[in-house]
Amino acid sequence: MAYKITDECVACGTCIDECPIGAIKEGSIYSIDEEACISCGTCCDACPIGAIIEG
Numbered sequence: 001m002a003y004k005i006t007d008e009c010v011a012c013g014t015c016i017d018e019c020p021i022g023a024i025k026e027g028s029i030y031s032i033d034e035e036a037c038i039s040c041g042t043c044c045d046a047c048p049i050g051a052i053i054e055g
Contacts, residue, residue, distance in 0.1 A: 002037035015043040
């Protein structure tokens with residue numbers, strides 16, 4: 001199951017640097033391409049505020 005970035009995202013960029021396949025896109029809050037996400041959890045582990053959830 002792909003991960004999702006919640007509204008708590010502050011667009012710090014930590015997750016985008018950690019995603020091994022580049023599935024995270026920048027914006028006012030970031031988003032994860034659910035079709036590209038391989039559910040590795042790297043982004044979730046890297047997020048300093050816990051704004052990424054499995055879902």
